[in-house]
Amino acid sequence: xxxxxxxxxxxxxxxxxxxxxxxxxxxxxxxxxxxxxxxxxxxxxxxxxxxxxxxxxxxxxxxxxxxxxxxxxxxxxxxxxxxxxxxxxxxxxxxxxxxxxxxxxxxxxxxxxxxxxxxxxxxxxxxxxxxxxxxxxxxxxxxxxxxxxxxxxxxxxxxxxxxxxxxxxxxxxxxxxxxxxxxxxxxxxxxxxxxxxxxxxxxxxxxxxxxxxxxxxxxxxxxxxxxxxxxxxxxxxxxxxxxxxxxxxxxxxxxxxxxxxxxxxxxxxxxxxxxxxxxxxxxxxxxxxxxxxxxxxxxxxxxxxxxxxxxxxxxxxxxxxxxxxxxxxxxxxxxxxxxxxxxxxxxxxxxxxxxxxxxxxxxxxxxxxxxxxxxxxxxxxxxxxxxxxxxxxxxxxxxxxxxxxxxxxxxxxxxxxxxxxxxxxxxxxxxxxxxxxxxxxxxxxxxxxxxxxxxxxxxxxxxxxxxxxxxxxxxxxxxxxxxxxxxxxxxxxxxxxxxxxxxxxxxxxxxxxxxxxxxxxxxxxxxxxxxxxxxxxxxxxxxxxxxxxxxxxxxxxxxxxxxxxxxxxxxxxxxxxxxxxxxxxxxxxxxx
Amino acid sequence: xxxxxxxxxxxxxxxxxxxxxxxxxxxxxxxxxxxxxxxxxxxxxxxxxxxxxxxxxxxxxxxxxxxxxxxxxxxxxxxxxxxxxxxxxxxxxx
Numbered sequence: 001x002x003x004x005x006x007x008x009x010x011x012x013x014x015x016x017x018x019x020x021x022x023x024x025x026x027x028x029x030x031x032x033x034x035x036x037x038x039x040x041x042x043x044x045x046x047x048x049x050x051x052x053x054x055x056x057x058x059x060x061x062x063x064x065x066x067x068x069x070x071x072x073x074x075x076x077x078x079x080x081x082x083x084x085x086x087x088x089x090x091x092x093x094x095x096x097x098x099x100x101x102x103x104x105x106x107x108x109x110x111x112x113x114x115x116x117x118x119x120x121x122x123x124x125x126x127x128x129x130x131x132x133x134x135x136x137x138x139x140x141x142x143x144x145x146x147x148x149x150x151x152x153x154x155x156x157x158x159x160x161x162x163x164x165x166x167x168x169x170x171x172x173x174x175x176x177x178x179x180x181x182x183x184x185x186x187x188x189x190x191x192x193x194x195x196x197x198x199x200x201x202x203x204x205x206x207x208x209x210x211x212x213x214x215x216x217x218x219x220x221x222x223x224x225x226x227x228x229x230x231x232x233x234x235x236x237x238x239x240x241x242x243x244x245x246x247x248x249x250x251x252x253x254x255x256x257x258x259x260x261x262x263x264x265x266x267x268x269x270x271x272x273x274x275x276x277x278x279x280x281x282x283x284x285x286x287x288x289x290x291x292x293x294x295x296x297x298x299x300x301x302x303x304x305x306x307x308x309x310x311x312x313x314x315x316x317x318x319x320x321x322x323x324x325x326x327x328x329x330x331x332x333x334x335x336x337x338x339x340x341x342x343x344x345x346x347x348x349x350x351x352x353x354x355x356x357x358x359x360x361x362x363x364x365x366x367x368x369x370x371x372x373x374x375x376x377x378x379x380x381x382x383x384x385x386x387x388x389x390x391x392x393x394x395x396x397x398x399x400x401x402x403x404x405x406x407x408x409x410x411x412x413x414x415x416x417x418x419x420x421x422x423x424x425x426x427x428x429x430x431x432x433x434x435x436x437x438x439x440x441x442x443x444x445x446x447x448x449x450x451x452x453x454x455x456x457x458x459x460x461x462x463x464x465x466x467x468x469x470x471x472x473x474x475x476x477x478x479x480x481x482x483x484x485x486x487x488x489x490x491x492x493x494x495x496x497x498x499x500x501x502x503x504x505x506x507x508x509x510x511x512x513x514x515x516x517x518x519x520x521x522x523x524x525x526x527x528x529x530x531x532x533x534x535x536x537x538x539x540x541x542x543x544x545x546x547x548x549x550x551x552x553x554x555x556x557x558x559x560x561x562x563x564x565x566x567x568x569x570x571x572x573x574x575x576x577x578x579x580x581x582x583x584x585x586x587x588x589x590x591x592x
Numbered sequence: 593x594x595x596x597x598x599x600x601x602x603x604x605x606x607x608x609x610x611x612x613x614x615x616x617x618x619x620x621x622x623x624x625x626x627x628x629x630x631x632x633x634x635x636x637x638x639x640x641x642x643x644x645x646x647x648x649x650x651x652x653x654x655x656x657x658x659x660x661x662x663x664x665x666x667x668x669x670x671x672x673x674x675x676x677x678x679x680x681x682x683x684x685x686x
Contacts, residue, residue: 001633229597452600501623
């Protein structure tokens with residue numbers, strides 16, 4: 001029997017949701033029938049809106065999908081202006097102020113505290129510069145990820161930007177692929193860094209070369225069925241298909257139609273294509289694709305470039321991100337700026353856009369490590385650009401502990417999370433920077449902090465993986481983390497080994513300090529990366545590497561932030577919440 | 593070391609309980625998660641899931657235990673738990 005969500009989708013889904021949203025925007029929050037909230041909130045996702053958690057009724061998170069994280073300075077400025085005007089809530093965030101934008105691990109932008117009454121105005125502003133919230137969430141083609149500097153990167157096999165634009169234009173707003181059994185995440189990589197992180201996507205195009213009819217062709221190997229969620233992490237499986245760039249749309253159409261037709265619509269827990277690949281095996285995926293969905297003979301896989309991959313690969317000989325100054329193929333430079341936990345104040349977003357424009361940049365890039373790139377900086381302007389005040393906050397040369405951190409949304413807004421995340425990760429990073437020696441040779445150290453087992457911060461592919469839990473300390477329940485070590489992508493992707501459970505949140509910095517001290521003392525030398533160091537040790541050795549410890553670090557969110565209406569409010573109790581509110585933020589009378 | 597078997601998020605019934613495992617010749621204590629589950633669609637039974645933190649245990653491999661209850665069985669359990677809770681409360685009130 002089709003699931004409840006499938007029945008809601010059968011009634012109304014896809015493009016038509018827009019008209020309903022515009023109607024609710026006109027009529028106000030109260031016009032959404034209370035007994036239909038679940039159905040409407042599920043549908044709204046397709047147009048990029050997630051209802052926020054308990055205690056924040058009537059407020060939405062809005063996601064804007066930017067293919068490969070690529071934007072113009074004008075688009076970035078518009079994001080900042082929309083954030084400033086519409087993404088403000090009843091209480092400021094103590095670290096980030098009243099308005100900010102989140103850059104996500106899938107190169108999108110998230111804004112919070114959005115009122116449904118403002119949707120039409122926000123869409124007008126976004127769409128006037130070519131931005132959209134279409135299919136940013138929901139069961140369809142999500143934002144396509146890949147390197148934002150495709151076509152500019154001096155170190156790439158294929159410029160995938162035209163191919164990604166074609167995919168984006170073909171599969172956004174396309175009724176044939178609007179209603180899939182579950183989300184459909186696509187990565188396309190044309191560089192030698194592996195920056196698309198295709199291994200953790202439903203469909204991955206990985207750069208490859210193949211000799212066809214005596215000619216060496218640059219294209220892609222096709223992998224299917226990666227993903228981290230549901231405690232069932234999988235790397236995408238090789239289905240032994242090589243794809244020329246001009247065939248990418250056909251192959252992508254075939255595979256997403258295969259998923260549409262054969263994916264599980266009865267059990268959403270089993271719906272992602274990774275489970276179909278488990279069931280069928282890659283050979284059957286290939287044969288069904290060949291026989292039912294494409295009308296040319298699929299070549300077998302070519303030779304990949306995986307041994308060159310360094311993006312989030314935990315290598316000692318290369319940093320695993322885009323932070324820093326890099327050569328463009330046209331002789332100019334792109335500059336990657338570190339944005340701690342991916343959150344940037346709206347004023348800073350606008351200032352960065354203005355700065356980029358002033359330096360003649362035509363491209364801003366959001367990366368999967370929640371950082372931002374400014375492209376097209378000329379050699380003669382580089383020193384001036386690097387000396388700009390804003391770059392002291394968002395540095396191209398940050399301290400290693402300020403560089404590698406990713407955090408999900410957490411209890412601030414998310415219904416699933418059981419711990420506070422972003423502000424805590426900021427505090428961890430600052431503490432580590434100020435108090436913990438960096439092992440010699442370490443330039444970036446990746447800590448991924450996720451609020452629960454849903455894996456939104458990609459905790460399984462970090463040097464240190466932190467995943468929200470609870471523990472008891474001095475008789476009280478406190479927020480805590482399970483700890484994993486040694487995950488990463490690259491030539492041989494590896495999920496983290498989980499080595500500790502329930503470390504109290506205020507003892508995590510002490511644990512990391514002790515861990516790094518052991519690493520520096522016991523590693524073979526600076527050439528042995530942390531990831532290799534972990535890979536060389538067995539379970540017992542890993543568990544014994546370090547102990548948790550209290551330090552001078554203070555954690556203001558140790559209590560149960562899940563039970564607050566907003567963790568940073570003066571009065572955090574659910575009863576103190578002003579929600580639901582009307583379009584002006586005034587509390588609406590409650591029904592009881 | 594093995595990952596948790598059960599997912600844990602804000603909808604988990606208990607993410608922090610004291611538990612123990614006992615067998616012939618061994619007994620160990622650990623924190624545990626306990627969750628009540630029913631199918632999203634047309635549920636026909638209730639599942640109780642229990643997992644002790646595997647990092648604390650040496651005597652058993654990482655695992656979770658599940659018990660399936662009918663609606664009547666779940667009500668019987670709930671009644672017994674309620675009665676037991678009342679007795680504990682009464683002790684506290686003494």
